[in-house]
Amino acid sequence: MKITVLRGGVDFYSGLLLVSIAAAALWYITSLEIGTALEMGPGYFPLGIALVLGGMGLFLLVRGLMVEGAPVGRIDARAMGLILLSFLAFALLLDRFGIVIAILAQVAIASLASREAVFWQSLIFGAVLAAGSTILFVWLLGIPVSVLP
Amino acid sequence: MIDTLLLLGHGFAVVLTPENLLFCLIGALCGTLIGVLPGLGPVATISLLLPATFALEPVGAIIMLSGIYYGAQYGGSTTAILVNIPGESTSVVTAIDGYRMAQQGKAGEALAIAAIGSFIAGCFGTVVIAFAGPPLSRIAQSFTSPDYFSLMVFGLVSAVVLANGSLFRAVAMIVLGLLLGMIGMDVNTGMPRLTGNFVELSDGVSFVAMALGLFGVAEVICNLEEDTSRSLNQARITSLWPSWSVLKASRGAITRGTLLGSLFGVLPGGGATMAAFSAYALEKRVSRTPSRFGKGAIEGVAAPESANNAAAQTSYIPLLTMGLPTSATMALMVGALTLHGIAPGPTVITRQPDLFWGLVASMFVGNIMLIIINLPMIGLWVRLLKLPYRFLYLLIVVVSAIGVYSVNNSVFDIYLMIGFGLLGYILRKLDAEPAPMLMGFVLGPMLEENFRRSLITGRGDPFVFFERPISLAFLLLSAALLVSVALPFIRKRREVIFQEE
Numbered sequence: 128m129k130i131t132v133l134r135g136g137v138d139f140y141s142g143l144l145l146v147s148i149a150a151a152a153l154w155y156i157t158s159l160e161i162g163t164a165l166e167m168g169p170g171y172f173p174l175g176i177a178l179v180l181g182g183m184g185l186f187l188l189v190r191g192l193m194v195e196g197a198p199v200g201r202i203d204a205r206a207m208g209l210i211l212l213s214f215l216a217f218a219l220l221l222d223r224f225g226i227v228i229a230i231l232a233q234v235a236i237a238s239l240a241s242r243e244a245v246f247w248q249s250l251i252f253g254a255v256l257a258a259g260s261t262i263l264f265v266w267l268l269g270i271p272v273s274v275l276p
Numbered sequence: 277m278i279d280t281l282l283l284l285g286h287g288f289a290v291v292l293t294p295e296n297l298l299f300c301l302i303g304a305l306c307g308t309l310i311g312v313l314p315g316l317g318p319v320a321t322i323s324l325l326l327p328a329t330f331a332l333e334p335v336g337a338i339i340m341l342s343g344i345y346y347g348a349q350y351g352g353s354t355t356a357i358l359v360n361i362p363g364e365s366t367s368v369v370t371a372i373d374g375y376r377m378a379q380q381g382k383a384g385e386a387l388a389i390a391a392i393g394s395f396i397a398g399c400f401g402t403v404v405i406a407f408a409g410p411p412l413s414r415i416a417q418s419f420t421s422p423d424y425f426s427l428m429v430f431g432l433v434s435a436v437v438l439a440n441g442s443l444f445r446a447v448a449m450i451v452l453g454l455l456l457g458m459i460g461m462d463v464n465t466g467m468p469r470l471t472g473n474f475v476e477l478s479d480g481v482s483f484v485a486m487a488l489g490l491f492g493v494a495e496v497i498c499n500l501e502e503d504t505s506r507s508l509n510q511a512r513i514t515s516l517w518p519s520w521s522v523l524k525a526s527r528g529a530i531t532r533g534t535l536l537g538s539l540f541g542v543l544p545g546g547g548a549t550m551a552a553f554s555a556y557a558l559e560k561r562v563s564r565t566p567s568r569f570g571k572g573a574i575e576g577v578a579a580p581e582s583a584n585n586a587a588a589q590t591s592y593i594p595l596l597t598m599g600l601p602t603s604a605t606m607a608l609m610v611g612a613l614t615l616h617g618i619a620p621g622p623t624v625i626t627r628q629p630d631l632f633w634g635l636v637a638s639m640f641v642g643n644i645m646l647i648i649i650n651l652p653m654i655g656l657w658v659r660l661l662k663l664p665y666r667f668l669y670l671l672i673v674v675v676s677a678i679g680v681y682s683v684n685n686s687v688f689d690i691y692l693m694i695g696f697g698l699l700g701y702i703l704r705k706l707d708a709e710p711a712p713m714l715m716g717f718v719l720g721p722m723l724e725e726n727f728r729r730s731l732i733t734g735r736g737d738p739f740v741f742f743e744r745p746i747s748l749a750f751l752l753l754s755a756a757l758l759v760s761v762a763l764p765f766i767r768k769r770r771e772v773i774f775q776e777e
Binding site for chain 1: 737
């Protein structure tokens with residue numbers, strides 16, 4: 128997946144990211160008491176930080192539009208999506224189906240993210256990981272999760 | 277002097293218990309392992325193992341986590357020399373001459389000198405901590421809130437020097453980290469801030485979820501993009517006993533590397549990678565035959581390997597005496613200490629003598645273990661290099677998922693880690709290193725607290741930061757540092773030096 132390069136893509140997109148984060152933070156901060164320098168409310172310091180962040184983001188955004196700069200690195204959507212999805216699967220399955228199934232599902236999905244992985248080998252390795260994790264984390268370290276459904 | 281030795285003796289009494297020796301050994305083994313394995317750095321590993329240390333006593337936990345860090349400096353050189361793959365960024369320069377030596381059939385000599393240099397430097401760095409730590413912490417105890425605020429600012433600015441890539445974006449990353457550090461309960465009023473109505477966030481963002489997401493998960497994705505099948509063109513290991521002439525030739529380089537590394541470790545923004553690069557440059561300059569460098573000069577192995585080990589040890593000084601982390605790894609140590617209920621700062625040495633002196637003593641013990649682990653057992657580590665990444669990353673993702681869950685037994689933290697993994701990956705693509713962000717996150721709450729207190733003592737007048745000489749000095753230093761980094765010739769140098777401390 129290739130992101131179309133605006134002028135100075137890296138600057139533009141990092142600026143956009145920072146401005147959006149700062150805007151979201153400012154939106155939350157409006158509900159906080161700001162206070163004064165002598166008697167600071169909970170919102171005083173975060174407000175300052177968010178304003179600085181927003182300012183820096185805006186600078187990057189504008190610079191990205193005006194000056195030609197580095198393009199954004201190629202994003203490997205497949206590797207990214209599958210790895211993140213594998214964690215999601217683990218999180219969703221853990222409470223309902225226990226650690227063994229959660230690990231096997233995670234390994235199966237994560238295995239698809241690599242061009243070099245061989246699926247059946249990964250699954251065998253996943254079974255080893257599931258057994259090892261059960262012994263180490265559940266039985267020895269006592270993490271409160273069920274092993275099987 | 278006598279006091280220090282007595283306290284050090286006490287430290288050895290702490291370490292030489294079976295459990296703590298075991299933790300030290302586990303740390304040294306893990307460190308060597310990740311040092312050997314490319315694609316798995318100390319930051320990711322320490323965050324991976326942080327949850328597992330919860331059940332331990334704080335001393336044991338810190339001993340183990342520290343062992344990982346300095347152990348990685350040993351392991352990194354092994355692969356740099358044998359297969360020209362630096363296991364850690366701190367060994368990038370070692371590969372230049374080390375691999376050449378290996379090709380000339382002198383792999384054993386290079387490995388031995390790297391290990392001996394690392395050992396000498398590691399021990400020297402530890403002595404520096406033992407003697408410089410207590411007086412420095414006494415000085416730091418006289419710091420007032422404005423001094424602390426300015427010290428933290430200085431520490432954060434130094435983090436920028438460490439970062440790879442754009443200076444402006446590195447500063448922005450710090451600010452982003454500060455903002456994320458604000459999430460959670462406000463200490464003064466108990467009000468939830470920026471939590472977006474997630475109850476799970478009322479204690480703040482889970483440190484482990486953030487570190488693992490930014491470094492563990494994002495790095496896995498980055499590594500999967502590249503072709504990871506390594507063509508191992510491995511050199512044969514010859515005798516591991518260096519000849520007398522080789523030892524003599526590297527004597528000066530080891531000494532200079534050790535001293536330079538010790539200095540770089542203490543400086544905020546220095547760190548092990550910078551130390552190694554600078555030591556190599558220095559050797560080339562003082563050498564009578566600089567043309568040998570790049571063609572298998574033993575000094576080119578001895579100096580950077582000594583320097584990165586010395587720096588790995590002395591970077592604990594600012595952390596343990598002032599509570600100031602100078603790199604992402606040290607920020608993780610702050611996190612580890614905090615999770616164990618210890619606030620890093622000048623009182624650690626007096627209030628937690630077991631921790632400080634135990635850690636110092638464990639570094640001696642750890643270095644002895646490491647030289648044994650690395651020299652006679654080298655064949656084992658080389659064989660591990662053949663563990664393909666297609667299995668390694670599966671191990672990393674599974675352990676990350678379980679580890680982050682186990683901290684609070686909360687699935688929410690896994691979601692949080694997914695978010696930070698995404699953020700970390702995107703930020704890397706946008707040429708913004710996440711390491712300064714972690715430092716901002718760790719220092720954020722302390723920065724706010726000292727800012728508040730300063731303005732209360734200064735009756736709301738921001739000039740309070742310029743009135744105290746110590747505070748003013750730190751602020752001026754920060755400004756000077758920022759300006760100097762922005763200057764073109766230093767900037768170029770910075771670009772060579774990679775991240776992951």
